[in-house]
Amino acid sequence: MNSEIQRRHFIKWIGMSGLYMTLPIAGCIRENEASTEVDLTSLRNVFDVEKLSKKEMGEDALLYLNDGVEDRLTLKANVEAYKKIQIRARRLIDVRNVSTGIELFGESWDSPLILSPVGYQQLFHPHGEIATAKAAAQKKHLMMVSSVANHSISTIADKTQAKLWFQLYPTTDRKITKHLLQQAENSGCKVCVLTIDHPVLGNREVGIPLLRKIMSTRKLKMGNFEGIFPDGIMPEGTSVIDPSMTWDMVGWLKENCGMKIILKGIVTKEDAALAVEYGADGIVVSNHGGRQLESNLGTIECLPEVVDEIDGRMPVMIDGGIRRGTDIFKALALGATAVCIGRPFCWGLGALGQQGVELVLDILMTELKRDMQLAGVTSIQQITKDYVRS
Numbered sequence: 001m002n003s004e005i006q007r008r009h010f011i012k013w014i015g016m017s018g019l020y021m022t023l024p025i026a027g028c029i030r031e032n033e034a035s036t037e038v039d040l041t042s043l044r045n046v047f048d049v050e051k052l053s054k055k056e057m058g059e060d061a062l063l064y065l066n067d068g069v070e071d072r073l074t075l076k077a078n079v080e081a082y083k084k085i086q087i088r089a090r091r092l093i094d095v096r097n098v099s100t101g102i103e104l105f106g107e108s109w110d111s112p113l114i115l116s117p118v119g120y121q122q123l124f125h126p127h128g129e130i131a132t133a134k135a136a137a138q139k140k141h142l143m144m145v146s147s148v149a150n151h152s153i154s155t156i157a158d159k160t161q162a163k164l165w166f167q168l169y170p171t172t173d174r175k176i177t178k179h180l181l182q183q184a185e186n187s188g189c190k191v192c193v194l195t196i197d198h199p200v201l202g203n204r205e206v207g208i209p210l211l212r213k214i215m216s217t218r219k220l221k222m223g224n225f226e227g228i229f230p231d232g233i234m235p236e237g238t239s240v241i242d243p244s245m246t247w248d249m250v251g252w253l254k255e256n257c258g259m260k261i262i263l264k265g266i267v268t269k270e271d272a273a274l275a276v277e278y279g280a281d282g283i284v285v286s287n288h289g290g291r292q293l294e295s296n297l298g299t300i301e302c303l304p305e306v307v308d309e310i311d312g313r314m315p316v317m318i319d320g321g322i323r324r325g326t327d328i329f330k331a332l333a334l335g336a337t338a339v340c341i342g343r344p345f346c347w348g349l350g351a352l353g354q355q356g357v358e359l360v361l362d363i364l365m366t367e368l369k370r371d372m373q374l375a376g377v378t379s380i381q382q383i384t385k386d387y388v389r390s
């Protein structure tokens with residue numbers, strides 16, 4: 001790998017004094033979209049891409065990306081739980097033609113694989129969310145744009161053909177929240193994904209001291225806030241983390257925007273029932289990739305009780321720990337309508353920019369399609385719980 005490129009990586013993080021949140025900010029310089037020295041055929045799976053990202057990305061960016069809380073129990077559980085589930089394959093089925101298409105809110109998608117919202121993507125590559133969105137558009141995947149993206153959703157919508165959903169951290173000031181919602185709707189976004197596992201910041205023992213150390217060294221813009229504050233920085237006393245938020249927020253969102261509302265972060269049947277009661281339109285079973293509460297079950301272990309409770313009344317998606325086509329298969333078998341990935345596409349972004357994100361999406365979709373053929377199914381709808389044993 002080009003050590004010059006590596007040497008010239010530098011990452012700056014910034015926290016805003018007076019805020020509950022901390023903002024990692026990019027100052028990462030790299031001239032090339034992709035290193036010409038990389039033989040793409042040597043990148044056989046997402047773990048190979050992860051290894052490459054470790055060479056290409058700055059240390060601080062890697063710490064932020066791969067961080068979990070405390071003893072990493074939730075982080076590990078997300079990945080390990082998939083290994084406890086086995087696939088029950090059927091034989092002698094014509095699997096020459098396989099469709100990976102799904103329907104979500106009346107729209108058809110070529111793939112059940114979605115890009116989870118990930119903040120501050122310029123930390124991983126100078127083109128940040130633009131590179132990710134171009135890759136998502138090229139490979140026809142839906143992308144969820146984080147509230148704390150370095151590029152605003154309107155810029156991403158203008159510069160790319162990607163289909164976007166907007167992830168909302170509501171902020172403690174509802175005037176700002178309304179602005180964020182309007183911006184997303186004006187950008188053609190039809191779905192708002194409210195993150196509900198983040199009432200306070202998780203105990204990221206590695207990441208937070210690092211953030212504090214580099215705090216207030218430099219200010220760099222947060223795309224979605226540029227429309228409200230010229231420098232993209234929220235005033236002191238305002239935070240994207242709102243510990244006072246309750247279930248009433250779903251109704252408030254419905255009154256204040258025309259988007260469908262998905263709740264990201266549900267891990268129990270009790271909350272699945274409340275999601276229905278309060279009028280949500282969908283759920284993402286998620287524990288924030290093991291970055292919030294420690295000692296959670298793996299998300300795939302939470303999925304069945306949520307799916308049972310919802311009983312087909314709304315789409316149930318899942319993220320956390322998906323690293324293989326078989327993981328996608330297992331999640332679909334256990335009732336997920338679609339699945340989302342966070343870190344894997346960021347490894348691609350950090351390793352090779354847009355090309356790396358496309359590569360990760362290709363790898364996972366190729367694996368999924370082959371796994372479907374080997375298991376004897378030709379459509380996503382055929383993947384039911386009869387195809388797994390846990």
Ligand SMILES: Cc1cc2nc3c(=O)[nH]c(=O)nc-3n(C[C@H](O)[C@H](O)[C@H](O)COP(=O)(O)O)c2cc1C
Nearest residue numbers: 065116117118119146195288289320321341342343
């Ligand atoms: C670096 C990083 C930043 C993230 N930023 C956000 C965010 O801004 N909003 C959000 O709802 N979730 C965020 N998440 C959580 C992801 O959306 C997703 O739930 C998680 O990454 C899934 O787990 P996986 O990384 O194992 O695929 C972030 C995750 C990572 C790794």
Ligand SMILES: CCCCC(=O)C(=O)O
Nearest residue numbers: 021022119148240288291
């Ligand atoms: C204040 C939120 C930061 C982005 C995020 O959600 C994460 O790092 O996990």
